[in-house]
Amino acid sequence: MEEPRDSARTKEVSPVIATVDPATGRTVKTFEELGAAEIEDKIARSYERAKSYRHTTFAERARWLNAAADLLDAEVDEVAAMMTTEMGKTLASARAEVAKSANGIRFYAEHAESFLADEPADAAKVGAELAYAAYQPLGVVLAVMPWNYPLWQAVRFAAPALMAGNTGLLKHASNVPQSALYLEDVLRRAGFPDGCFTTLLISSKQVEPVLRDPRVAAATLTGSEPAGRAVAAVCGDEVKHTVLELGGSDPFLVLPSADIGRAAEVAVTARVQNNGQSCIAAKRFIVHTDVYDAFAERFVARMRELTVGDPFDAGTQVGPLATEQGRAEVEELVADAVAAGATVLCGGKPLSGPGWFYPPTVITDITPAMRIHQEELFGPVASLYRAGSLDEAIELANATAFGLGASAWTSDAGERARLIAELEAGQVFINGMTASYPELPFGGVKRSGTGRELAAHGIREFCNVKTVWVGA
Template sequence: MPIATINPATGETVKTFAPATSGEIDSAIAHAYQRFADYRRTSFAQRAQWAHATAALLEAEAEQTAAMITLEMGKTLTSAKAEVLKCAKGFRYYADHAEALLADEPADAAAVGAAKAYARYQPLGVVLAVMPWNFPLWQAVRFAAPALMAGNVGLLKHASNVPQCALYLADVITRGGFPPDCFTALLVPSTAVEDILRDRRVAAATLTGSEPAGRSVAAIAGDEVKPTVLELGGSDPFIVMPSADLEAAVNTAVTARVQNNGQSCIAAKRFIAHRDIYDEFVDKFVEKMAALRVGDPTDPDTDVGPLATEQGRAEVEHLVDQAAAAGAVIRCGGKRLDRPGWFYPPTVITDISPDMPIFCEEVFGPVAAVYRASDIDEAIEIANATSFGLGSNAWTTDTAEQQRFIDEIEAGQVFINGMTVSYPELPFGGVKRSGYGRELSAHGIRAFCNVKTVWMGRD
């Protein structure tokens, strides 16, 4: 894939970028490595000042930055602006809490025969971040903000279709006051990742993206014995039980499926309704999905914009067509729109069987698969019948059912009577083939720290 801005609403190539040369890559790594030597010694107060200044710039530039995001990957202007403001919130959260989150942790000194014993968190060094296009600022910021506040420095290898977002993030961090080379955007193809990760000056890596990309980075890092955090795909269940507020569940289900034009790892993708309310849920859900307005993402009245890439639309189309040919029922949507750009309509599919690829594969677009469950046991069984385990949603007012969902759904996150959302205050990540490690909260800032044991004897 060329490194280029291609407008998903029209298919027009707006701007292309030359990939960095091997010499430019080596220079960027060298400068980052040298910068870490002094940056790690800056105080939390100084880093917090820079992080707050970066947040202020993001807020002041939210309108034009949102327009850039929409141009590059097609999300609506409303959601793009919300993403920019969320990035500002992320920087502010870690500016205000990093010092406390990384404070020395006292241990029982007497139990280990010491005068004093504790654990200290210290930065690892240069961290490579391999990031996707669907939340081109937020997914990079949820690494950058904690990593910088911990004293690490970052190299960003962003997706090839959002180069302007990559360059903007590195620029706004520098304009916020962080020293040059603390956070560098490298415009390189995916083929360059291995050499960068194997470089002795790079200490660790984080990746948000596809399962194949995660496997590749994990294998390289494992061979080099370097720590990684992986946030990969998701096929999140959205369970609705008879006691749920059905109207609220349906409204949230629509938002959960079409957020970011359906291109979110934590978007609900598999909707599991109890048999007692299945028909009513499907009728209401289909009605609301079919009523969504698909169109120009810069139009404030648009609900769903284009998919980000032509290949992405082709993959969604293939899974839906396969299911329909095998006997699944298309309740609404199901056919690409006859217009320029990479649009695909909100789609609802029922009568899916386990032998259909759509049963187990992640559909990265506004396509909802609906399943009928006879009881809570079957609902949990369907929810867990996937190799992924990122987020999950369950709607019920029955406290016993709530506890079963919390205990038995195989996922990194369970949201009861709500929609899965990432917050700086909560850990974010998955299990099974959705990856390992955690971003955000205390877990995220400690992910790329050396937890150093300190034992001090008596004088």
């Protein structure tokens, strides 16, 4: 089974679980994989805890979750530095991720009870004295999580799953073990009983036996399409529920009525956020021909000005890619495009020296024959397209196997309505950058996955929707 990594899509080349600083290539700390007996013990404790934990009250769960959020706030400097060391995000980005995680935790602590309240039906119409739908926990849920948002990705599973009354097992990416262990520790210190949330330090090859264990009721994965297929295949064979958030090749459409200056400025952030390693980062910039030159000039100039360097430096805007293989994949896709006739407007070559740095890059003259046209590129590389009309822009945007998010820029009400209706994506943002919020459901269509995270939809994914009918 492939190592998941929110669309970074590298295969696990070694079973070693380790923190390797991507800014230097230096191995900071290694960890031993769990043996069979240790895995069995952790699954057994999670399963036994689920039997009693499901009977705790929403108030108890919320109290523990709020305590965890308070700990994150108090420990933000330590946690941010850990994440920056493990996967190379800038320190400012890491601090923001800690704050976002605490916010997401508090959101579910506050709203879970109302999200999971019994839903009354028309009892008389079904010949009952009382009829309603009840939301009840599934039991043990396995989460297979990526490295690009080491805390937030895991929290947006853990908070709703725990508030719903489930227990959780976390198989995190093998290059962020300290982040994985920290989340288990902070939830324990917040008051959650032993076995409620457990980190499994295992390699990808050990995931399938855990999935097939009858004590594991469901699974959620954020990662590559191959990893999602593998998990879905096993869970399908075992008839277990899955939530999959997979790749994205998100379009960013700019139409003539848009504020071109604002669109170009946001486009830069949308592409290089998290060093370009985000499933919902804008990757394909589709610009109407009437404003193409004006947008391209601003966009390329701003991308060229970005500061690449030490992620701990306050002046750095783009840090290293998280893995050496991840950078190699970016190089391969850019080289393939150039060899087939694409034009590089800025960047395009890996930076020399230690660490896995790649400069902000813009490529144009892209054709369907190029790999970059169809494959997700997980790094600070933007593909720039010219569209002759709104129809062509929408057609280009939808010409991908993925359908995670889309951003479109227009001040025309008619164009807005068409974009919302016709863009094939799990979320469409008009005049703004695609993002995830606890208040909004998150997920994709086509090969970007199934199911939803966040909002009420996300917590209900981890529940049995039980129909209750009571006769006179």
